[in-house]
Every structure is written in structure tokens, then in C-alpha cells.
Amino acid sequence: MTDHLQQTPEVKERFAQIYEREAILEVQHLGKRYVTAKGETEALRDINFRVHRRELVCVIGPSGCGKSTLIRILAGLESLSSGAVLVDGKPVSGPGRDRGMVFQGYSLFPWLTVKGNVMFGPEMSGHPHNIADGMARQWLELVGLTKFADAYPHELSGGMRQRVAIARALVNEPRILLMDEPFGALDAQTRAKMQSHLLDIWKNLDITILFITHDLDEAIYLADRILVLKAHPGEVQELIEVPVPRPRTPGQSMTAEFRATRAHLESLIHPPEVEAGTPEEAAVLGQSHMIRFTNVTDNVE
Amino acid sequence: MIARKLGSFLLPLLVWSLVSYLPFIWHPKVQVEAPGGVDYFLPGMLVDREEFAQQSADMRQQGLALPTGVPANPIYLPAPHQVAKALYTAFTTEPEQKDAPWLHESLWQSIQIILWGFLLSSAIGVPLGIVCGTYQSVGRLSEPFIEFFRYLPAPAFGALAVAVLGIYDGPKIAIIVIGTFFQQVLIIANTTRKLEATLIEAARTLGTRGVRLITRVVLPGILPDLYRDQRILLGWAWTYLIVAELIGTSSGITFFITQQARYQHFENVYAAMLIIGVIGFGSDLLLGRLGHFLFPWDRTRDRT
Amino acid sequence: MTSRRTPNLMRRWLTQALLPLAAMACSLGAQAAPPLKVGYSDWPGWVAWQVAIDKGWFKEAGVDVKFEWFDYSASMDAFAAGKIDAVTMTNGDALVTGAGGAKSVMIVLTDYSNGNDMIVAKAGIKSVADLKGKKVAVEQGLVEHLLLENALKKVGMKDTDVTLVNAKTNEMPQVLTAKDVVAVGAWQPVSGEAMKAVPGSHPIYTSADEPGLIYDGVAVNPASAKARRADWLKLVKVWDKVVAYIDDPKTQPDAVKIMAARSGITPAEYLPLLKGTKLLSLAAGSKVYVKGEGFTSLYGSTKIVDGFNLKEGVYKAPQNVDSYLDPSFTNAK
Numbered sequence: 042m043t044d045h046l047q048q049t050p051e052v053k054e055r056f057a058q059i060y061e062r063e064a065i066l067e068v069q070h071l072g073k074r075y076v077t078a079k080g081e082t083e084a085l086r087d088i089n090f091r092v093h094r095r096e097l098v099c100v101i102g103p104s105g106c107g108k109s110t111l112i113r114i115l116a117g118l119e120s121l122s123s124g125a126v127l128v129d130g131k132p133v134s135g136p137g138r139d140r141g142m143v144f145q146g147y148s149l150f151p152w153l154t155v156k157g158n159v160m161f162g163p164e165m166s167g168h169p170h171n172i173a174d175g176m177a178r179q180w181l182e183l184v185g186l187t188k189f190a191d192a193y194p195h196e197l198s199g200g201m202r203q204r205v206a207i208a209r210a211l212v213n214e215p216r217i218l219l220m221d222e223p224f225g226a227l228d229a230q231t232r233a234k235m236q237s238h239l240l241d242i243w244k245n246l247d248i249t250i251l252f253i254t255h256d257l258d259e260a261i262y263l264a265d266r267i268l269v270l271k272a273h274p275g276e277v278q279e280l281i282e283v284p285v286p287r288p289r290t291p292g293q294s295m296t297a298e299f300r301a302t303r304a305h306l307e308s309l310i311h312p313p314e315v316e317a318g319t320p321e322e323a324a325v326l327g328q329s330h331m332i333r334f335t336n337v338t339d340n341v342e
Numbered sequence: 343m344i345a346r347k348l349g350s351f352l353l354p355l356l357v358w359s360l361v362s363y364l365p366f367i368w369h370p371k372v373q374v375e376a377p378g379g380v381d382y383f384l385p386g387m388l389v390d391r392e393e394f395a396q397q398s399a400d401m402r403q404q405g406l407a408l409p410t411g412v413p414a415n416p417i418y419l420p421a422p423h424q425v426a427k428a429l430y431t432a433f434t435t436e437p438e439q440k441d442a443p444w445l446h447e448s449l450w451q452s453i454q455i456i457l458w459g460f461l462l463s464s465a466i467g468v469p470l471g472i473v474c475g476t477y478q479s480v481g482r483l484s485e486p487f488i489e490f491f492r493y494l495p496a497p498a499f500g501a502l503a504v505a506v507l508g509i510y511d512g513p514k515i516a517i518i519v520i521g522t523f524f525q526q527v528l529i530i531a532n533t534t535r536k537l538e539a540t541l542i543e544a545a546r547t548l549g550t551r552g553v554r555l556i557t558r559v560v561l562p563g564i565l566p567d568l569y570r571d572q573r574i575l576l577g578w579a580w581t582y583l584i585v586a587e588l589i590g591t592s593s594g595i596t597f598f599i600t601q602q603a604r605y606q607h608f609e610n611v612y613a614a615m616l617i618i619g620v621i622g623f624g625s626d627l628l629l630g631r632l633g634h635f636l637f638p639w640d641r642t643r644d645r646t
Numbered sequence: 647m648t649s650r651r652t653p654n655l656m657r658r659w660l661t662q663a664l665l666p667l668a669a670m671a672c673s674l675g676a677q678a679a680p681p682l683k684v685g686y687s688d689w690p691g692w693v694a695w696q697v698a699i700d701k702g703w704f705k706e707a708g709v710d711v712k713f714e715w716f717d718y719s720a721s722m723d724a725f726a727a728g729k730i731d732a733v734t735m736t737n738g739d740a741l742v743t744g745a746g747g748a749k750s751v752m753i754v755l756t757d758y759s760n761g762n763d764m765i766v767a768k769a770g771i772k773s774v775a776d777l778k779g780k781k782v783a784v785e786q787g788l789v790e791h792l793l794l795e796n797a798l799k800k801v802g803m804k805d806t807d808v809t810l811v812n813a814k815t816n817e818m819p820q821v822l823t824a825k826d827v828v829a830v831g832a833w834q835p836v837s838g839e840a841m842k843a844v845p846g847s848h849p850i851y852t853s854a855d856e857p858g859l860i861y862d863g864v865a866v867n868p869a870s871a872k873a874r875r876a877d878w879l880k881l882v883k884v885w886d887k888v889v890a891y892i893d894d895p896k897t898q899p900d901a902v903k904i905m906a907a908r909s910g911i912t913p914a915e916y917l918p919l920l921k922g923t924k925l926l927s928l929a930a931g932s933k934v935y936v937k938g939e940g941f942t943s944l945y946g947s948t949k950i951v952d953g954f955n956l957k958e959g960v961y962k963a964p965q966n967v968d969s970y971l972d973p974s975f976t977n978a979k
Contacts, residue, residue: 118543136546148544151639152562162548165558193639213548382846389845417842438907440700500720505727509685509714590724591685591714598910600717601688605835605911 045302048284056282059265063129064091065217065249066115070124073110073275083274084110088124090268090280092217097243097250099264101257103310107275108253112221115251116142128216138166141210145222147202149194155205156181156190162213180208183242200231207242217249224259233291236262240289257306261299262289269309278309347627355422362421369413379406388414420609428613445598449617452583452594455511459518459586460579464572467526474527475534476560485531492524496582500589514586514594521582522575529571537563566633566640573629580622681710682877683730684864685721688909690916690923691757691862692734696908697891697901698884709880715908725750725865731874732866737944738789738951740865740970745961750865753975754882755931755944758861761854762922763793764837766822767829769846775801776850780828783811783821787958789860790815790831792951796859797851819843834919857924858934858941861948871972882928882975889927892920928976935973944971 048056073085084107092098100108113119115126117136126133128140136142149158156177163173181187184204194202203223210218224232236259243250254260260267264283271278284298293299361368372394377383379401389397394411401408415421420428432445443451474481496517503513503520537560545559561568584596592601595614602610633640686692695713698704704711714721714730725733726748733750735743740750771777774797784791795805813821818832819840829850830840841847853859864881871878892901899913906916926934939946948967956964 116543116547118546136543136549138549140547142544142547144540144544146538146540148538148540150541150544150559150562152565152637153639161545161558165545165549165554195639209548382848387845388842393845439696439904440907442907501723501727504720504724504729509716509724509729588717589720590716592687592717592720593715597717601910605909605915606839607911 045281045284045298045305047298047301048282049286052282052284052286055287056265059093059096062094062096064127065094065096065129066092066251067127067130068115068124069127071111071114071121071126072123073107073114073119074122085114086274086276088270088275088277090277092249092251094249095243095247096265097252097263098266098268099252099254099260100268100270101254101260101306101310102270102275102278103272104255105275106270106272108270109221111270111275112142112219112251112253116140116219118142138162138213139216141213141215141218143203143206143210143218143220143223145225147194147199147206149202149205149209151194154191154193155186155197158194158205159209159212162209166213176212177208180212181205183211183245184208184238198231199227200235203227203235204238207239211242211246211248215248217251220250220252222253222255225255232259237291239263244288257303257310258294260306261285261302262291262294267306269306271309281305359422362415362419365413369415371414371416372411373414375410375412376407378409379404380409383409388417417606418608420612424609425612425616428607428609429616432610432613443593445595445614448593448598449595449621452587452596453621455514455586455594456518456576456579456583458511459515459582460522460576462515463519463522463526463575463579467523468530468568468572471527471530472534472556472560472564474531475537476556481531485528488524488527492528496521497585497589500585504590509590511590513590517586517589518579518582521585522579525578526571526575529575530568533564533567533571534560536567566637569629569633569637573626573633576629577622577626580618680877681712682732682870682874682881683712683714684881685714685716685724685730685733687716687718687721687734689718689734689862690762690905690920691925693905693908694756694888694892694901694925695734697904698888700904701891703884703887704881707880707884709877709884711877711881725867728867731870732864734862735865736789737861737863737948737970738792738955740863741948741952741955741965741967742960743865744970745955745963745965749868750970751868751871751972752863752865752944752970753871753878753972754885754928755861755863755926755934755976756885757923757925758858758934759833759853760857760922760924761849761852762834762837762919763790763831763853763860764833764849765790765794765797765829765831765851766818766837766840766847767850768822768844769848771828771850773801774798774851775803777808777829778803779808781809781811781826782829782831783813783818783827784831785815786810786812787955787960788815790833791958792954793851793853793856793859794831795954796856800855822847834922838918852922854922856941858943858947861934861944865970871975875975879975879978882978886928889925892925893927931976932973935971935976 068088068090071085071088072083075082075084088111090098100111102108110119114121115133117133117140128137133140150161153161156174159177159180160170160173163176164170168176178187178190181190184207186201186204186208189197189201194205197205206223207218224235227235239250240263242248252260252263254263261283262285267281267283269278269281270276281302283302285293285296285302286298370391371388372391374383374385374387374389374394377385378398380397383389383397389411391413394409398408437444470484474484499517499520500513503516507513507516541563542555542559545555550558583594584599587594587597588600595618599611599614602608602614684695686695699713714724716724718735721730721733722735722739722743724730725735726743726746728748734756737752740752744750765774765782767777771780777798782794784794791810794808798804798807811821811827813830815832815836818830818836820843821827822830822840822844832840837849841849866878891897892905902913902916902920905920906913909916934942934944936943937945939949941947941950945967948970952965952967955961
């Protein structure tokens with residue numbers, strides 16, 4: 042079995058290129074503490090990483106690792122307790138047009154048509170109506186929804202809605218696109234389609250993406266690098282370079298590099314000792330005298 | 343849709359008709375036609391069936407003339423045709439009193455009171471409600487007082503309203519405003535709070551800030567619900583009308599009801615109640631339709 | 647007409663509590679110049695003014711007056727707030743309103759209740775004496791309570807000899823249907839409805855048994871009475887014409903038609919209500935407007951009501967009865 046650290050020369054070359062590019066997003070010693078009724082909780086501790094121009098970084102981690110908090114801080118929707126977030130070298134405070142965001146629950150404006158939703162950003166930045174209209178059409182074409190320009194969000198499927206959300210975020214031409222488990226609510230098939238669609242868009246645009254997911258395959262399929270967080274408090278566990286060569290295809294999931302990476306991620310997120318759980322849990326699982334709710338003769342084994 | 347709504351009126355109407363026209367169903371009274379030998383009976387008087395039987399038996403024993411009568415319902419339950427007739431005559435007969443308003447004029451007077459009261463209340467209540475719902479700090483500052491104030495019965499302000507606003511329409515409108523406003527602020531603040539937070543967050547990441555968050559996101563976001571709230575509140579305003587119209591000079595449809603009830607003319611009372619019901623229900627139906635047209639994106643619209 | 651008498655005490659207190667505010671508010675808006683504004687409400691003696699209104703007699707008399715139709719308690723509120731110059735009310739309510747701060751002078755008597763107020767008893771009760779130890783419902787502190795006291799006194803009994811049940815006057819017809827209540831106190835048309843509700847029930851004591859128990863009249867803001875005395879005198883003169891028109895059998899049907907229309911009922915229904923009211927011409931009024939004891943004097947009657955109001959806690963300090971009554975308008979030639 043190959044190791045996830047083994048990279049082909051091409052992949053190595055690619056990473057070298059990436060690191061030569063300027064850093065779009067830089068996170069330095071980021072910490073986040075909440076004060077709750079029960080006292081202070083530390084959600085994030087000393088997070089450090091940087092994302093380079095046109096890089097696609099995925100963030101994964103067990104539940105409670107604070108990955109959503111992290112992306113909300115990056116978007117400026119929440120404040121940080123310590124450290125700094127720099128976009129193009131400038132510290133961020135509050136939301137801004139340089140960071141587009143796509144939410145898990147679509148968050149489209151239900152009272153606006155598909156086109157209206159996409160026009161919202163340009164109108165907010167003061168573009169006149171006809172210019173905003175033109176921009177919206179262009180981006181709708183890119184995500185393949187020209188036909189649905191005048192439909193309302195509730196008339197669209199989940200996948201289509203998320204494409205509108207992506208177009209709505211991209212029309213502002215942000216430096217980085219922040220995506221918070223955007224495909225989490227979609228069924229497996231739609232999800233696979235949306236992943237390739239996203240890669241297409243990413244390939245054709247000058248856009249940097251930070252993508253949160255809890256799906257390991259999705260992370261490996263999409264990412265250049267994967268930031269693995271661990272929980273309580275959220276800390277960086279590892280920042281992995283994905284050795285799977287580009288262009289990515291769904292068929293690559295059976296390749297050695299893919300499987301090695303997956304196995305490694307698996308071991309990070311679900312370590313063996315955690316698998317067994319606490320002694321009490323193990324005891325419950327191992328119990329032999331479970332009460333039967335069926336007739337004893339009606340044996341399924 | 344409308345047919346189905348009207349259908350729900352048929353059953354009560356049927357019950358009312360049956361009780362009114364089939365003597366064996368209820369009719370606990372006897373309307374005296376000729377008093378016979380009973381000293382206190384008068385033609386047209388309603389007496390209990392048992393009482394009538396008792397008196398008839400007494401008269402028979404004493405060899406006096408028997409009273410005659412027909413089964414009847416109590417005075418407070420007129421038959422449908424009586425109410426229908428009262429409704430018809432109310433609109434077609436000139437008022438007895440010189441210069442007195444026709445019923446439709448009284449009605450229009452009442453509707454104006456409601457509309458002005460509701461408009462004034464909304465002009466302040468809706469923006470305030472939205473601001474309270476949007477900014478926690480404003481809500482925390484103003485809502486406890488409003489919460490307190492809404493328990494004060496609007497009718498109690500009658501004398502004060504007259505003192506400040508005179509004896510004509512002013513105090514009546516004020517009562518409607520007092521009765522509506524405080525509920526309005528709280529209900530609309532609550533509706534505003536129920537707006538999905540991510541919509542505001544999404545707008546912020548798209549570069550929206552300040553007042554435009556309210557005008558471009560909060561307001562359109564809550565508009566269908568706000569519209570529904572306003573429909574309910576308008577109905578609420580109607581319930582204060584009867585109090586409002588007893589303040590200052592007597593006027594309007596509900597004063598007509600009060601006056602007629604005092605003299606036990608229940609067919610007129612029911613006719614007027616019917617008119618109010620029809621106006622209220624009709625306008626709400628209309629506003630509901632208008633809502634469908636105005637808010638094509640509203641997914642909850644089929645529920646109302 | 648059920649609202650002719652003082653509404654419940656709570657409401658009265660509330661009105662009084664709000665009065666300082668009301669006074670403040672009306673001091674802001676300057677008192678309007680002419681016409682005179684008179685609030686009137688649904689009681690035969692007051693509805694009678696409608697005849698003069700419809701016939702245009704005020705114009706003939708050269709007085710600019712505007713009658714405003716109110717619910718009774720609302721009319722007193724409007725008077726207390728200084729929004730009208732005069733209001734039609736009972737002598738007792740004039741005291742209550744005055745105790746709350748809105749003093750008035752009664753310049754003309756319209757009528758006294760002559761049977762419209764009554765104690766209605768069930769068939770088995772033949773007289774007031776039969777009430778002993780039984781349950782009787784009245785609205786406490788109101789005029790029917792006073793009527794009951796008066797009735798009991800005449801047969802040598804007291805309040806405590808019967809069990810008083812406090813109930814709303816409007817609800818008396820239903821109260822009388824209760825098994826253990828043998829009598830209720832109410833005025834027309836409620837008393838009439840009570841008799842209809844319980845066949846065999848009948849009045850055992852009415853205001854006709856004690857004429858002058860309740861006097862009704864026009865109470866004027868003292869300032870206006872002084873400043874516009876000439877106008878008020880003209881208005882008082884019109885009253886005589888009204889009484890004559892109603893009392894004359896030839897013109898009575900027309901008068902009753904006008905009055906019934908004001909109350910929203912038929913003339914036939916109205917007639918009995920009118921019969922229970924003794925309208926007072928100026929001459930008759932003059933006879934009552936003399937100092938004396940007992941119910942035949944307006945002064946005596948008002949003193950008795952004052953005592954009753956004090957006893958029932960309607961207000962705390964005795965009122966100066968004389969200051970509420972001004973016979974000079976009625977006696978003017």
C-alpha cells in the first residue's frame with residue numbers, strides 16, 4: 042500500500058507552483074472563546090495556515106472541531122478572540138465583498154427571482170440595474186441556469202439552488218470563496234454532479250476556495266490540501282497535501298493515492314481507540330443476552 | 343376555494359333554520375295570542391311552555407277562558423327570515439328620525455374609524471415592531487413597557503381620550519389605536535425575529551449594511567408574514583369598535599347594535615352583526631387573494 | 647336607557663383618576679365660543695329635547711345650541727372633561743360627577759321617574775314586607791338600591807332584613823330567573839324585560855310610590871351658566887314648549903314618534919316608557935325647586951342621595967347640595 046505522503050513528480054511540481062503564488066488568505070494564531078452560562082469554552086485554539094491564490098483547500102474534522110466557527114470568522118460574521126485573519130495581507134473586520142460565502146442551507150432570498158438573487162450583490166455595490174442585470178445573466182450562464190432566471194428559489198431543486206448561491210457569491214468577484222458544507226443537504230447523485238461542476242468553475246476562474254465538509258471522499262476529490270482539525274478545542278491536527286493528480290475524475294477514488302489518503306484521514310478523524318468507544322459502550326455492544334422481540338424459532342441467521 | 347368556504351356556513355345555517363322552523367326541536371316558549379282568563383298574560387308575551395300549560399290547567403279548573411298561543415323560541419333567537427327582513431329594511435327604509443344617518447352611512451362611519459385607527463397604529467407600530475425585532479437592544483429597551491401597556495384595557499382610556507381629543511371621531515380612533523398598537527409592535531417584532539438569520543448573514547457577505555439590511559432584506563423577508571399579521575390585527579381592530587363607538591357622541595354600526603340590544607330587538611342586532619361579519623370576512627378573503635398575487639414566492643400561502 | 651344611571655364604581659373612580667389629566671388637556675384647548683353644546687342620552691325626559699331639535703324651536707328662540715347624542719356614561723365623561731357645556735343627568739349623578747371635580751349647576755328639571763324604576767318580584771311575593779329574609783338583587787350604590795332602601799324603610803325594615811345580591815342592572819332579567827332570587831331592582835326597559843322573562847312577576851314598588859326619588863335635569867358648567875346666562879335662559883324657556891307639546895293629547899303622537907325614532911324603537915314600544923316618566927313644566931319645576939326636606943323638594947331629595955352616596959362609599963366628603971342647584975333659571979319670568 043502506498044503512503045499518502047508519496048507524490049508523483051508532477052504532483053510535487055504542482056505543489057511547488059502553488060506555494061510560489063501569493064497567499065490570499067492567511068490565518069495567524071487564531072483563537073475563539075465563547076462565554077456561555079456554563080462558563081468559558083474554547084472553540085478554536087491557535088489556528089495557523091495560509092491559502093494560496095487559486096488553491097482549493099478543504100477543511101475537515103470531527104463534529105465539535107469548530108470548522109463552522111472558523112469559516113464564519115473568516116467571513117466576518119463572528120469576531121475572533123485572538124490572532125488575525127489577513128486577506129491579501131490586510132486584516133479583516135466584518136463581512137466584505139472580498140470574501141464570498143455559500144451556506145449549507147442555500148440562504149437564497151425567497152422574494153427574489155433567481156436572477157434577482159444574483160443581481161443582489163452588484164446592486165449593493167452600486168451598479169446600476171442594467172449593468173447588474175447583465176452581470177447576473179453572465180454568471181447564470183456559467184452555472185447553467187439561464188433558463189431559470191425568472192423562477193423563484195422555491196421552484197428549484199436543491200442542486201440548482203446551490204448553483205444560484207454560488208453564482209450569487211461569485212458575481213461579486215471575491216478573492217476567496219468560502220463554502221460551508223454546501224453540498225451537505227444534497228442526495229449522493231446530485232452531490233457528485235455538483236462536485237464536478239464546482240471543479241469546472243474553479244478551473245476556469247481566478248478563484249481561491251476554502252471548502253468545509255465532513256465527507257472525506259469529497260475533500261480528497263476536490264482539494265489541493267486538506268486542513269484536518271481536531272475537537273475540544275478546535276486545533277489544527279494536520280495539513281495534508283492530496284497526492285491525487287489533477288484533473289480529478291470520479292474514477293480516481295479507486296487509485297492507490299486516493300485510498301491511502303482516505304485511510305490516513307480516517308485514522309485521524311476516527312482513531313482506533315475512539316472506534317471502540319468508552320468501556321461502557323463496548324460493554325453494551327458486547328452484550329450477549331439482548332432481549333429478543335421476535336419468536337425464537339424465527340431466526341434470520 | 344370560495345365555494346368550499348361558503349360551504350362551511352351551510353351547516354350552521356341549516357341548524358339555525360331547523361331550530362327556528364321546526365317547533366318540536368326546541369321552542370321552549372309559548373307566544374300568547376289571546377290571554378283568556380289569565381290575568382297577567384298579554385298578547386304577544388312570551389311565557390315558558392310549562393307556565394303556559396300550568397295556567398291553562400288552572401283556567402280549565404276555574405272554568406275560565408283558556409289562553410291560546412303558539413310555540414316560540416326565546417326573544418334572543420329570531421328566525422332567519424326575521425333577520426333577513428331586518429337586514430333588508432335597514433338598507434331600504436329611511437331612518438325614522440330627521441337627519442339621522444342611514445345604516446350604510448353609519449357603517450361607512452364605522453369603517454372609516456377602523457381604517458384611520460388601523461392606519462395610524464400601523465404607521466408607527468409596523469416600523470417600531472421591525473426595529474424591535476431586528477435590533478435586540480431596541481427590543482429589550484421598549485418591549486417590556488409595551489408588554490405592560492398592552493394589558494391595560496383600551497376602554498379604560500375612554501375618558502382620557504375624550505378629554506384630549508374631543509367628543510367626535512378623535513377619541514374613537516384613539517381607542518382603536520390603543521387597542522391595536524401594542525399588540526402590533528409585539529407581534530411584528532416576533533415575526534421579524536423569526537426571519538432566518540442566515541438571510542441577513544448572506545446579505546452581509548454580499549456587502550449589505552446599515553439601513554439597507556432592513557429595507558432590502560428584513561422587510562422583504564418578512565413581508566408575507568407581516569401581511570398575514572396585519573390581516574389578523576385588522577380583525578382585532580374591529581373588536582375594539584364596539585367600545586370605541588360608545589365613547590364620545592354615539593355613532594356607527596356598533597352603537598346601533600348596543601341600542602337595539604337594549605330594547606331586545608335581536609333581529610336588528612343579528613342583522614348588524616351579520617353585516618360586520620360579512621365585511622370583515624369579505625375583506626379578509628379579498629386581502630388573502632391579494633396576498634397570493636403580491637407574494638408569489640410565499641411558500642406558506644396555501645396554508646392560509 | 648339602562649345606562650341612564652351611574653355605571654359601576656370602578657369606572658367612576660377611573661374617570662376621577664384621569665380627571666387631572668383631562669383638566670390639563672382641556673386647559674390647552676381654549677373653550678370654544680358658541681354654539682352651546684349639550685350632551686343628552688336615552689331617557690324619556692331627555693329624549694324629549696329631540697322634539698325641540700326636530701321642530702327647530704331653538705332657532706326660533708334665538709339660541710345657538712347643539713345637542714350631542716351620547717351613551718349616558720360617555721356623556722358624563724365628556725362633561726367631566728369639559729368638552730361639552732351641559733349634560734342631562736340625574737341629581738345624584740350630578741353630585742358624583744361634582745365630587746370627582748366637575749361641578750355643575752342644574753338649571754332646569756326635565757322630569758322625575760314615575761314608575762320606570764321598580765322592584766320586580768316573583769309571583770309569590772305580594773308586597774315589600776314579603777321580602778324579609780329573601781334574596782333581592784340590585785346594583786349596589788345605584789339608584790335602584792336607594793329605591794329598595796326606601797321601600798324597606800316604609801314597611802319598617804332595613805337593608806339587613808333582606809339578603810342583597812349585587813348584579814349588573816342589564817342582567818336583571820336573567821338574575822330573576824335564578825331559583826333563590828325573589829326580586830330584582832331595575833329601570834325600564836330592563837324591568838319590563840325582567841317581567842317578560844319571568845311570567846307572573848310584577849312590580850311591588852316603583853318610583854311612582856315615591857315621586858321625586860330621582861330627579862332628572864340639565865346640569866350646566868357653572869362658568870358657562872354665568873357667562874352665557876341669557877342663552878341658557880332661552881333654552882330653559884323652550885323646555886316649557888316641549889312639555890306642552892308632549893302632554894297635549896293632540897300633539898302627543900307626533901312627539902312620541904320623534905322620541906321613539908331617536909331611541910330606535912316603535913312609538914307603541916315607547917309610550918309605556920314615557921308614561922313612567924313625569925315631565926316637569928317650568929311651573930311644576932318651580933314648585934320642586936324649593937328648599938325643604940323629603941322627596942317633594944329637589945333639595946331634600948338631593949340631600950338624601952348625598953347621604954346614600956356617602957354611606958355606599960361612592961365618594962368620601964359630603965357635597966354642598968345647594969351649590970349644585972340654581973332655581974333662578976326655572977323661576978325667571
